[in-house]
Amino acid sequence: MKKILYAYAIFSGLLFFGSCSDFLEEKPPLYVNEGDIYSSPKRIESTLLGLYGTIKNFNTNTRSLSLLGGKGYLVFDNRGDDVINISNNLSSLFDTYNMRILSVSGENEDYWTASYLAINRVNTFLQSIEGAKEVLGDEKYSQFRSEALFVRAVSYYYLNNLYATPYILNKDAKSVPLRLQAESTNANNNLAASTVKEVYDQVLADLDNANIAVLPDGVNTYDGATRATKAAAHMLRMRVYMSTGEWNKAIEEGKAVSGYSLVTNVTSLYKTPFYSTESIFSLPMATTNVPNTQQSLAEYYTDGKILLVDNENGIMSKPNYSLANDARVKNFFSPSDRKLLKYVDVTNKLEWVPIFRYAETLLGLAESYANLGGAANETLAKGYLKQVRSRSIPTGDPLVIDALSGEQLKEAISNERRLELIGEGIRGVDILRKGESLKRGTFVLKPTDNGYTWPIPQSELASNKEI
Numbered sequence: 001m002k003k004i005l006y007a008y009a010i011f012s013g014l015l016f017f018g019s020c021s022d023f024l025e026e027k028p029p030l031y032v033n034e035g036d037i038y039s040s041p042k043r044i045e046s047t048l049l050g051l052y053g054t055i056k057n058f059n060t061n062t063r064s065l066s067l068l069g070g071k072g073y074l075v076f077d078n079r080g081d082d083v084i085n086i087s088n089n090l091s092s093l094f095d096t097y098n099m100r101i102l103s104v105s106g107e108n109e110d111y112w113t114a115s116y117l118a119i120n121r122v123n124t125f126l127q128s129i130e131g132a133k134e135v136l137g138d139e140k141y142s143q144f145r146s147e148a149l150f151v152r153a154v155s156y157y158y159l160n161n162l163y164a165t166p167y168i169l170n171k172d173a174k175s176v177p178l179r180l181q182a183e184s185t186n187a188n189n190n191l192a193a194s195t196v197k198e199v200y201d202q203v204l205a206d207l208d209n210a211n212i213a214v215l216p217d218g219v220n221t222y223d224g225a226t227r228a229t230k231a232a233a234h235m236l237r238m239r240v241y242m243s244t245g246e247w248n249k250a251i252e253e254g255k256a257v258s259g260y261s262l263v264t265n266v267t268s269l270y271k272t273p274f275y276s277t278e279s280i281f282s283l284p285m286a287t288t289n290v291p292n293t294q295q296s297l298a299e300y301y302t303d304g305k306i307l308l309v310d311n312e313n314g315i316m317s318k319p320n321y322s323l324a325n326d327a328r329v330k331n332f333f334s335p336s337d338r339k340l341l342k343y344v345d346v347t348n349k350l351e352w353v354p355i356f357r358y359a360e361t362l363l364g365l366a367e368s369y370a371n372l373g374g375a376a377n378e379t380l381a382k383g384y385l386k387q388v389r390s391r392s393i394p395t396g397d398p399l400v401i402d403a404l405s406g407e408q409l410k411e412a413i414s415n416e417r418r419l420e421l422i423g424e425g426i427r428g429v430d431i432l433r434k435g436e437s438l439k440r441g442t443f444v445l446k447p448t449d450n451g452y453t454w455p456i457p458q459s460e461l462a463s464n465k466e467i
Helices: 002-017 021-025 041-056 071-078 106-136 138-163 196-206 209-213 222-226 230-244 247-256 266-270 297-302 327-332 358-372 375-392 406-420 427-433 458-463
Strands: 057-059 064-066 083-085 279-283 307-309 353-357 438-440 443-445
Touching: 041 057, 041 106, 041 138, 041 279, 064 071, 064 106, 071 083, 071 106, 071 138, 071 297, 071 307, 071 427, 106 138, 106 458, 138 196, 138 209, 138 230, 138 427, 196 230, 209 230, 222 279, 230 247, 230 279, 230 353, 230 358, 230 427, 247 358, 266 327, 279 358, 327 375, 327 406, 353 358, 358 375, 358 406, 375 406, 406 427
Parallel strands: none
Antiparallel strands: 057 064, 083 307, 279 353, 438 443
């Protein structure tokens, strides 16, 4: 069992990046075991890269699963209020959109399976790398270990934002099991769910200062945009602190994201080479490892049969956020057919999936300062808001940001996040972390209503008697 896991991790790593050319040129052994893999720095790194591949998308013997590389990422857009799912197809997140996910729903089982497979592969890697310190040397060992912990932290962060009552409403509510050791049998299936706070505490532990310190920088480089860096780790910590309402800590994390800047032309973010001074962490695509049918972002947004922009009730219904002179509105929204045009490569599916970018950092700082309140903090909040908004509306903006304060300022920042980050898996998370009701026209779903969070899937209930 272990040998299968390790070999698959290497294989998925090669598919994910397609850049380990000298390893590919080596004559592969007929039989790969743990000793072979962990005796070579190149193979260890390939295994590490496979962890990123697992949180993106991959195929099993029975099905194709896409986590943050496509369909799983789109779960959080479908749980928001800025798009409409018109598919009427249970394979296209229609139940997710209508907030009627059950323990036996397919997307529920898929998301859970993909997440815990990723987590177990991380745990397996962390266990195995302990015997490879001499092979790697102290520097590479520490970096690879911290990268793996980052992947696990990302996985638990999204699980906490799908299966648990928001921290702001009940930090002691049950969330998901914290599996922190490698498993190759079902001996330890039984494990109670941890609380929302405990899951976030583990995310922060995986991203502690010592672990971040050994991660590389990497502004405007391929590796810097596709692997864990100091900035990516600080961004994830910032999201956690925004979820827990610890605004000073969130500000500290946002300010730690240094060396990045907004690109001048917002449309360039979604075109080759897909990384820039604004890219903090993205999931890249290669011809050998793209999402399967009905899994990619472009298929959902640009074929006109699944997701459409909600012009009547969503962010595009608001006058100051649907301006003709806004570069985002002009380039990303098709008024005639209501398509979102950030992702358009339906045929090849090679567009990268942005997880963290600097515009989110700035808007996170704006929200955090606004929530602290007071004239000085609100002035800082307005400054960060202006940076993002003026990039796309350099002149002729009817929204007078300097005149805003209190709840009006907070609403403007929230609306800017909705417009700037639409289609990037953020809106559904923002609604939940704030403990807000979901509103779509006359439809209202409160945090206490069934469907607001997902139930634990039936497969876990059947195998884990302590859940």
